[in-house]
Amino acid sequence: MAQDLDRDGAGRRLPLARLIGETLMAKERLIVVGNGMAGCRAVQDVLKRDPDRYEITIFGAEPRVNYDRIMLSPVLAGEKTFADIVINDEAWYRDNAITLHAGRAVQVIDREARVVRAEGGLEVGYDRLILATGSDPIRLPLPGGDLKGVVTFRDLDDVEAMVAASAQTGARAVVIGGGLLGIEAAYGLVRRGMAATVVHLVDVLMERQLDASAGFLLADALATKGVATELGAVSEEIVGVNGQVTGLKLKDGRTLPCDLLVMAVGIRPNTNLAKAAGLEIGRGLIVDDQMRTSDPRISAVGECVEHRGQCYGLVAPIWEMCKALAAGLTDTAGDYAGSVLSTRLKVSGVDVFSAGKFAGGDGCEDIVFRDAGRGVYKRVVIEDGKVAGAVLFGDAADGAWYFDLMRRNTPVAEIRETLIFGQSVTEGLRGLDPSAAVAALADSAEVCGCNGVCKGAITGAIVEQGLKTLESVRAVTKASASCGSCTPLVEKLLILTLGDGFQAQTGPKPVCGCTHHGHTEARRRIVAEGLKSMPAVMQALEWTTPDGCASCRPALNYYLICAWPGDYQDDKQSRFINERVHANIQKDGTYSVVPRMWGGMTSSDELRAIADVVDKFKIPSVKVTGGQRIDLLGVQKDDLPAVWADLNAAGMVSGHAYAKGLRTVKTCVGTDWCRFGTQDSTGLGVRLEKFMWGSWTPAKVKLGVSGCPRNCAEATCKDIGVICVDSGYEIHVGGAAGLHIQGTELLTKVATEEEAIWTICAVTQAYREQGWYLERIYKWMARVGLDSIRAQVEDPAARRALHDRFAYSQRFSRVDPWAERVAGRHTEEFNPLSRRMEFATA
Amino acid sequence: MNVLVKDPIDWIDVGAITDIPSRGARRVPTPTGDVAIFRTGDGKVFALKDACPHKGGPLSQGIVHGHAVTCPLHAWSIDLATGEPMGADRGKGCTPVVPLEVREGRLFLGRI
Ligand code: SRM
Ligand SMILES: Cc1cc2nc3c(=O)[nH]c(=O)nc-3n(C[C@H](O)[C@H](O)[C@H](O)COP(=O)(O)OP(=O)(O)OC[C@H]3O[C@@H](n4cnc5c(N)ncnc54)[C@H](O)[C@@H]3O)c2cc1C
Ligand code: SF4
Ligand code: FES
Numbered sequence: 001m002a003q004d005l006d007r008d009g010a011g012r013r014l015p016l017a018r019l020i021g022e023t024l025m026a027k028e029r030l031i032v033v034g035n036g037m038a039g040c041r042a043v044q045d046v047l048k049r050d051p052d053r054y055e056i057t058i059f060g061a062e063p064r065v066n067y068d069r070i071m072l073s074p075v076l077a078g079e080k081t082f083a084d085i086v087i088n089d090e091a092w093y094r095d096n097a098i099t100l101h102a103g104r105a106v107q108v109i110d111r112e113a114r115v116v117r118a119e120g121g122l123e124v125g126y127d128r129l130i131l132a133t134g135s136d137p138i139r140l141p142l143p144g145g146d147l148k149g150v151v152t153f154r155d156l157d158d159v160e161a162m163v164a165a166s167a168q169t170g171a172r173a174v175v176i177g178g179g180l181l182g183i184e185a186a187y188g189l190v191r192r193g194m195a196a197t198v199v200h201l202v203d204v205l206m207e208r209q210l211d212a213s214a215g216f217l218l219a220d221a222l223a224t225k226g227v228a229t230e231l232g233a234v235s236e237e238i239v240g241v242n243g244q245v246t247g248l249k250l251k252d253g254r255t256l257p258c259d260l261l262v263m264a265v266g267i268r269p270n271t272n273l274a275k276a277a278g279l280e281i282g283r284g285l286i287v288d289d290q291m292r293t294s295d296p297r298i299s300a301v302g303e304c305v306e307h308r309g310q311c312y313g314l315v316a317p318i319w320e321m322c323k324a325l326a327a328g329l330t331d332t333a334g335d336y337a338g339s340v341l342s343t344r345l346k347v348s349g350v351d352v353f354s355a356g357k358f359a360g361g362d363g364c365e366d367i368v369f370r371d372a373g374r375g376v377y378k379r380v381v382i383e384d385g386k387v388a389g390a391v392l393f394g395d396a397a398d399g400a401w402y403f404d405l406m407r408r409n410t411p412v413a414e415i416r417e418t419l420i421f422g423q424s425v426t427e428g429l430r431g432l433d434p435s436a437a438v439a440a441l442a443d444s445a446e447v448c449g450c451n452g453v454c455k456g457a458i459t460g461a462i463v464e465q466g467l468k469t470l471e472s473v474r475a476v477t478k479a480s481a482s483c484g485s486c487t488p489l490v491e492k493l494l495i496l497t498l499g500d501g502f503q504a505q506t507g508p509k510p511v512c513g514c515t516h517h518g519h520t521e522a523r524r525r526i527v528a529e530g531l532k533s534m535p536a537v538m539q540a541l542e543w544t545t546p547d548g549c550a551s552c553r554p555a556l557n558y559y560l561i562c563a564w565p566g567d568y569q570d571d572k573q574s575r576f577i578n579e580r581v582h583a584n585i586q587k588d589g590t591y592s593v594v595p596r597m598w599g600g601m602t603s604s605d606e607l608r609a610i611a612d613v614v615d616k617f618k619i620p621s622v623k624v625t626g627g628q629r630i631d632l633l634g635v636q637k638d639d640l641p642a643v644w645a646d647l648n649a650a651g652m653v654s655g656h657a658y659a660k661g662l663r664t665v666k667t668c669v670g671t672d673w674c675r676f677g678t679q680d681s682t683g684l685g686v687r688l689e690k691f692m693w694g695s696w697t698p699a700k701v702k703l704g705v706s707g708c709p710r711n712c713a714e715a716t717c718k719d720i721g722v723i724c725v726d727s728g729y730e731i732h733v734g735g736a737a738g739l740h741i742q743g744t745e746l747l748t749k750v751a752t753e754e755e756a757i758w759t760i761c762a763v764t765q766a767y768r769e770q771g772w773y774l775e776r777i778y779k780w781m782a783r784v785g786l787d788s789i790r791a792q793v794e795d796p797a798a799r800r801a802l803h804d805r806f807a808y809s810q811r812f813s814r815v816d817p818w819a820e821r822v823a824g825r826h827t828e829e830f831n832p833l834s835r836r837m838e839f840a841t842a
Numbered sequence: 843m844n845v846l847v848k849d850p851i852d853w854i855d856v857g858a859i860t861d862i863p864s865r866g867a868r869r870v871p872t873p874t875g876d877v878a879i880f881r882t883g884d885g886k887v888f889a890l891k892d893a894c895p896h897k898g899g900p901l902s903q904g905i906v907h908g909h910a911v912t913c914p915l916h917a918w919s920i921d922l923a924t925g926e927p928m929g930a931d932r933g934k935g936c937t938p939v940v941p942l943e944v945r946e947g948r949l950f951l952g953r954i
Binding site for chain 1: 865870898903909
């Protein structure tokens, strides 16, 4: 039976206006639920294609017209007003004959009857329905989450609440969540005069968009804007007084005081309405490539949808979805095939862009560029000869270009060399042979931007002063001596000017493939520029990899510890396993444990405790080492803390048999017993070891103290050796008996034990400050010369200064790492992550 | 690349991403030997058998850099995504990749 014209699908009588509309103009009724970014854009797109087809009604839960949600950040920061961010004002609704029910949330969809029912009982029927309900901010289920002053950041009401809180003088804010939204919230609040701290669970800000290097720079840039960050911080409880928030308690026991707490920890598609209507739901409201839900009359767009398993939280995909939806609603062709994403942060003066596989991965190759002077970090990821992703910090001007190359799958092999310098450089040089391009440069063209050196000055110096190497050009002209990014240009100039006379291999050997700087330069700049963290060094020295490698990281970690004792936070993950677990790894993955025996002395109590440990933990081997102490070999990793606890209880500490640091001080019996002994060699050895233990050095340091020139402690093949004589103490340096057999050289002779200790500490400190990582004392000595070392320790003022710096750093070093682990530090290193796999698999 | 199992019959929750230090690793004992789960500086996670293709060194104890780990025994660098040695040691064997899934911050290892 044909349906009555004045009845709807459920047989209900239609209102007169509808009836006239349908009979006279045959307009279909389109209802949009959600007056946000997606809902209104969908309507705009439909109107563009077919302005007369639908009679349109929009329901919006917010009591206002359609505005640009992403611009709420600048509104919060006071950089824009609400009026500035309105997309469609009242006139737009009027001119397009759209009925807007603002401030009326739709509560029920009756699919059978094809009507929606909104707040206040308003019912409207539809032929086509679009759901664009966006998403809801996630509220962490923390105790205290319902206190006054706890807000999220989603709509204008939230912004108004935040602005009101900032009006109180001296008010403080804590923002949970270091993603785009959290950072923009904190920045806005600081602009409003509040003190704001971002608390982030992960140790990299915006880790879904940024790699660790860019995240570090971002935290730094935010600090200069007054936004503090707490990274790797776990929120535990929101605390309050009289129902008002007063602080956020962290898992580490600290409480950050605040008057406003913003939760910006993510969003969840808002699917409540659709779910109640029985539509198919996954993580979001499931749609096909034409944006249709499981009910063909109902479509959906925006953050509420799940398309091909993907939910989105940015507007670019929404614009593409709206196009496909409008096409479907106007009987034209157009599918939505998913989106590739890019992100830009909206904090004034902080340029951040990220897209695609920014962190590289399987089969990818990185091109990294850093310009320390301008605070720029760029990383472009190449896969199969195409751009697969990019992260840009400090200069994001080329973000759109990289994004375009990426989306178009443009092959970039031919422009690879200049790709990282951006579009203008790349396109400027396209088709030009680089040498010809350099030759064509005018003499007045600036080659080195950092030092303002032009081409003529460089070629002039090469000819007039007979320069043949890059280093000499750097020394004379300063060209490429700073950021180094013009190095290829300067090399080309050398080649052009000298032809075959050019000597390519120049300068000191780089630390590793991640940098062109040598060890000395890296050390010098860490001190001169006050660089106090690994990312700071990598940025300032323009490392060409995102986070270094297994060669440079341990070296930089040591240089930082040496330069900033007590200040620098040791980076465990940059240490070789032995130094991380304070034991030596063995070929079968077990460990050896060597407790200190000061100067080779032990006692029945110590020996008994060692024997008990051996029995208790069934340690398979016990060996007397070549360093006058006892090695327990074959200890299981999980047992290490318990073994140490027992040794600690008997008064023994780690022997650092694993460390690039002080190992053993070998002694002989000296005047205590020996008929030839001239001084108390055992006592001096014990004093030295007790003062110097725990110190970190470029490579291992072994000492020996012999009571007479018969030298039973083999002091003359140690890094530093003392030979006691009647008139005092001979101090020897630079011995080794491992890969190279090398006798020591006599450094100096002193009269008293006190002076001997002073001198030894001073030499050690000179070595600590000047040695390259993994360079033992004898190699350092060969490099800098015995005379230079002697000059440093024989000048009383210089010796004193060196000794005092050593003594200062020892204040932070003489900490038994075993005792710290026993007390519970870094237990994760020893315990397996989980034992569930063992039991799960029968 | 050498994936240990194609279709795990079961996914087992072995902990949270944040239980693994950034640029570090933790191990999970299984009846067929330890599995190493790595977390890189950019927050990605990877799982491999905890045995170096060279002489079986425990990779979970190495230094993690980029998407690679350097074995603690003789310093081969292993690609975390494929388990293959990199650089000069490329092509000399391969450590099996273990299926790993992340769901809302939790780590799930695949069981055969
Ligand atoms: C245990 C011991 C051998 C023994 O059974 O006696 C030993 C064992 C190891 N030595 Fe040694 N060396 C031991 C005394 C020596 C000595 C003799 C000495 O100190 O009087 C030397 C020659 C002196 C010297 O250092 O010049 C020595 C020269 C080396 C070398 C070569 C160093 C060099 O620069 O040429 C290495 C390799 C390295 O460090 O890179 C090395 C490395 C090692 C390592 C750490 C290999 C490794 O990386 O795993 C061995 C650790 C085993 C373990 O787990 O305990 N060991 N090693 C001795 C421990 C002394 C201690 O109580 O701490
Ligand atoms: C502060 C902030 C900054 C942002 N910055 C960026 C950025 O820089 N770049 C970027 O790409 N994206 C950004 N975004 C994300 C972007 O705003 C969203 O992706 C976009 O707004 C999603 O559009 P939507 O229409 O799906 O949802 P919304 O814009 O949220 O619209 C949904 C609307 O539906 C209404 N609604 C819900 N349920 C009902 C109901 N039952 N009845 C009636 N109405 C209902 C809601 O009140 C809301 O007004 C930002 C978001 C915020 C909050
Ligand atoms: S000599 Fe060689 S094998 Fe023996 S302990 Fe030293 S490093 Fe190991
Ligand atoms: S066992 Fe890993 S490098 Fe030798």
